[in-house]
Amino acid sequence: MTFTLATWNINSVRLREPIVLKLLQEEAPDVLCLQECKSPVEKIPTEGFAELGYTHMVARGQKGYNGVAILSRLPMEEVGDKDFAGLGHARHIAGRLENGVTIHNFYVPAGGDIPDREKNEKFGQKLDYLSDMRDWFHSEKPEKSILVGDLNIAPREDDVWSHKQLLKVVSHTPIEVEALAETQDAGGWIDITRQDIPEGQLYSWWSYRARDWDAADKGRRLDHVWATPDISNAGHSSRVLRDARGWEKPSDHAPVFATFDL
Template structure:
């Protein structure tokens, strides 16, 4: 049976629970992966989501920061999450679907503002996190798996609004792109979004700093859907729901838009 999966950095699941409900009602993905939930697991409004047909939840949380969750119509078997670089951050959660597919949901560190690990500890943490992801997938090459999340890197020139202006900005620097590419190659991951939409500018994040984000359109593709080669050909219908970035009812929007893909498995 086909199933549709979405990934979305919600930027506080409690503050924006109404937006999550709206997405679940209007788009009805079978699985929704959330990042930056910003609350302990017991504070996630799970009952609200269960009432909409999403009774299954696996999550890692912490107060005020980070946090990842998988909501599902389908039963989930929780898989051990990884605390990479031993940061003590809730940045990874994983679960297995009834068809045997494992879904990994990541929130990679943003990396601060200065792309220099000597001057900026957060940038070093980001690179180290990606290195441990690479080493993990090289040692335990995944099969029948999907990796989604806010990976906080826009790898391609057409994943940012202006490559020349962005090449020295955290999220698009060559060293970050190289690290992400190494993660992808170690696991054999296929970028499902770009498999389906191979050409053209494509964004999933627009800064809150822009007075009119839509008109300025200075976006970046930070949110990704990857799959292992054994199931990548079953993926199709990838899309980024840009209008969701503008949803302001019943709360102000996240600065990210959700990314969707359907798998015939």
């Protein structure tokens, strides 16, 4: 079975329902993982998605913030969620396809503005969340799994517009990059995007603050697609749909795609 998967921090699924529908109509991924849905599950606008064939959904929601959902044209069963770091936030959901592949959809805490857990509680929560993910992967040893989502860290020097200028900016600090690497290593996860696109600047997020985000191009690669080693060789055709950042009432993130032959 060949299927295409996309991950997208949508920054309110109800507010941006039109561009979710646009993506589903124009790109037609088999599975779409959304983060920052900012909606209780029962208020996610599923009717339009179902009309396009996306009749399966697993989700966790909250009013006004966080929230993750997996929309699928393929049959999928829910296999649970985890409350990492005990935050009580809707930041993880997992679904399993009929071919046995488990898809984990994550929204890692952003971490606030100050990269110091003593001065910024949110930064500490982010590091604790990653530590819990790491420990879970150590104990569970995931197999035949794909992990996607807004992990809120740009790990490589070419994942940001200026490595030097962002070293002290939350999302690219050495302590965060190290924490993400430990989490990735614990599960043996392979970065599919960089397996396919090993060289060059690559971004999936551009700030709303930029007057002309496209021309300034001060981006970061915060959104990721990983796979366990047993299926990583099946992943290909990775891309970032940069154009979506310029759609009407856009998210500040662009969707990231990968295709798997499994």
